[in-house]
Amino acid sequence: AQSVTQLDSHVSVSEGTPVLLRCNYSSSYSPSLFWYVQHPNKGLQLLLKYTSAATLVKGINGFEAEFKKSETSFHLTKPSAHMSDAAEYFCVVKGRGYALNFGKGTSLLVTP
Amino acid sequence: ETGVTQSPTHLIKTRGQQVTLRCSSQSGHNTVSWYQQALGQGPQFIFQYYREEENGRGNFPPRFSGLQFPNYSSELNVNALELDDSALYLCASSLLHPPIKRGYEQFFGPGTRLTVL
Numbered sequence: 486a487q488s489v490t491q492l493d494s495h496v497s498v499s500e501g502t503p504v505l506l507r508c509n510y511s512s513s514y515s516p517s518l519f520w521y522v523q524h525p526n527k528g529l530q531l532l533l534k535y536t537s538a539a540t541l542v543k544g545i546n547g548f549e550a551e552f553k554k555s556e557t558s559f560h561l562t563k564p565s566a567h568m569s570d571a572a573e574y575f576c577v578v579k580g581r582g583y584a585l586n587f588g589k590g591t592s593l594l595v596t597p
Numbered sequence: 598e599t600g601v602t603q604s605p606t607h608l609i610k611t612r613g614q615q616v617t618l619r620c621s622s623q624s625g626h627n628t629v630s631w632y633q634q635a636l637g638q639g640p641q642f643i644f645q646y647y648r649e650e651e652n653g654r655g656n657f658p659p660r661f662s663g664l665q666f667p668n669y670s671s672e673l674n675v676n677a678l679e680l681d682d683s684a685l686y687l688c689a690s691s692l693l694h695p696p697i698k699r700g701y702e703q704f705f706g707p708g709t710r711l712t713v714l
Contacts, residue, residue: 521705528601529640529687529705575639582653583630583693585703587639 487512487578489559491588499596504548504563506591508576511557517579518559520550523590524572532574535559546570571595601690601706609712610678618673618709620688628652628693629671630703631663634685646671647693675711683713 492507510516520532533544540552550561559576573590580586602621610616622629628647632640642655646665660676669690675682689703 528707531702583645584642584653584655589639
């Protein structure tokens, strides 16, 4: 079965400092991986996706993630946090059939 | 091009009642998936509809059922509501051309917040 584990439930950074949100995956075959963001009272928005092309994936709003097969990881990074980045972030793996399997989420807090 | 819309925004029901949630898919999409997001958790896949037929189901009991209409909009019905059904219900639409492409995207609506008392 395909699953993801988000290693931190909460991450706090200062505005202007780097962001690192960690995700490990488990998959019996080469996975399709995604990062989604959820702002309060808003729908989930796709940040980026990995589909076995380049291992370094660039997304929207300056986010990027690197697929590392040897470490079964797909960590999300951003060089400089902005206040508007404060939200819930979900690492997602495509599961059986057409389902998306979500991690439990990481809440990102950005302080001034 | 309009995005995914859901109605109602909020709903309060009592245990044992039935509820219907509605979703309009994004223009040009032919597939709708439903997810349940309990407080503090990630969304969990309920089922997907493609060409008006159920096309995959997660680990949810039969009292969760759905429909997809010819215009690709969809309904989620939940019978015999339980307290644990209180959650945010998310609808996601996508354009599916089997065989499934790697990394096909699902576009999410804002959700319906269901509270069961």
